[in-house]
Amino acid sequence: MPRTRLVTLLASCLLLAALSLAGQGPSDSRRRIPGQINGSVQFKGGAAVVNSVIVYLESEMGEIIQQTSLVGNARFRFEGLDRAPYVVRAKAPGYRDATYRVDLRLMPTASAVLTLYAEPENTPGAPAGLGSTEPTVTVGTLLVPESAQQEFAKGEEALNQNALPEALGHFEKAVEIYPQYYQAYLSLGTVYMDQAKWAEAEKALKRSLEINDKFAPGYTALGALYNRQGKPAEAQPLLERSVELEPQSWQAHFELAQTLLLENRTAEAEPHLGRAHELKPEFPLVHFLLGKISLAKGDLMTARTEFQHFLDVAPDHPLAAPVRQKVADIDRAPAAKP
The missing domain is CATH 2.60.40.10 (Immunoglobulins)
Structure with a gap:
């Protein structure tokens, strides 16, 4: 597929999913980071x-x-x-x-x-x-003041209610109380991304990594930010570092795959998409991208299989309608018939 078409494809995909660290679609605008122990x-x-x-x-x-x-x-x-x-x-x-x-x-x-x-x-x-x-x-009670933790918790609660301005205020208060609160800076950055405030998001995420340079979710989020801005060269080293720190992170593998696709490096992206699927089988956009890659290769049957997996997992996703149309187009194509 020509680079311009692939970038156009990924632009729509990134708007819907590249920053969704919690696996949420656009109908749920919050970006609640999944937990890890x-x-x-x-x-x-x-x-x-x-x-x-x-x-x-x-x-x-x-x-x-x-x-x-x-x-x-x-x-x-x-x-x-x-x-x-x-x-x-x-x-x-x-x-x-x-x-x-x-x-x-x-x-x-x-x-x-x-x-x-x-x-x-x-x-x-x-x-x-x-x-x-x-x-x-x-977690963090030994270092983070209780008042800062309370503000963080209020911010998370506001995210659950899709109240982004309110959440932002609580996260800002949390880092004001405890400036080393790198998890709160991560949440700040993701809320700013939801609001398309790129400079503010970048500043918050970089601050998170300045405090803790081994914080894998921070690298993933900053890489996702650069992906969304169409800056794969800046995203790649961050996401590679995230995969190095947390090789079991499906988000990091998925974001790195998108970075490589933005650079038209399909062969390098596919293993990361495959790994993301192994770690998070129910994440639909992996199937969407694998279907698009197969379609670009002319492998209609594999593309149809991946698109159907996407529809099985996410029948109400905003991309479901065009994907159904693509499946119908493949079914009508002579090469797709037995």
Whole structure:
């Protein structure tokens, strides 16, 4: 496909999705960053190496939402989470369960370190009750003043109600109270993007990364901003850094794919679209772009399959009508018939 046509295609796509870090369509103008919990498990007493550790992510009601298996002192990550309270629970044979409570309502990212203590019979003389405590933490309470956290929470609540000016005011107050509040700067930047205030968005997102240069969502958001402005050369290093920091981030892979498509580097973009799909199968715009790429290659059947996946996942999406028309066009094309 000629570069000008591809840029035109992506312009419409970017307006609808490139900045949607929470996977929302344009009918929902808020940009609520998905939650993520990173953590590790450590051991006291017992075997030198523990080969079977299971970490559960549970709701407050005890429902298991995600789980992962680890070997030894490995790290874990749960992502794509609703902004809600959770319990992280670790289990290993010969050890007492450890739990850690995390509240993602105030900030999108959390860290949890769980310590598993060997059962008394496995560690002679071990005092009773070790590992039975369940520390309750609200992410950032050790550093961020409570008043700043409250403003941040009010901003998130305003976003839930699509009240962008109100949300903006609360986020601005949060960073005024605590100037190192990099998560609030991220939210500030995404609200500014919703309002097409590019300079203000860029300033807020850059400030977020100045405070924390390992904050992957900040790189993703700033790269998305440059994508929307048609500046792939500026977006690419930021998004590559985001993928490096958080290789399991579907948003980073998706944004990087769009950057590469804007540069007409389709072959390099496809693996990132594929990875985004693996990590977020229900995200419809991956299928939309894969369909467009297949169409440009003349692979009508693959294009139709991808477009149909898009319609199955997002039948009410603003792009659904033109995609249905494209499917109908393919069905009428002689090459598409058996």
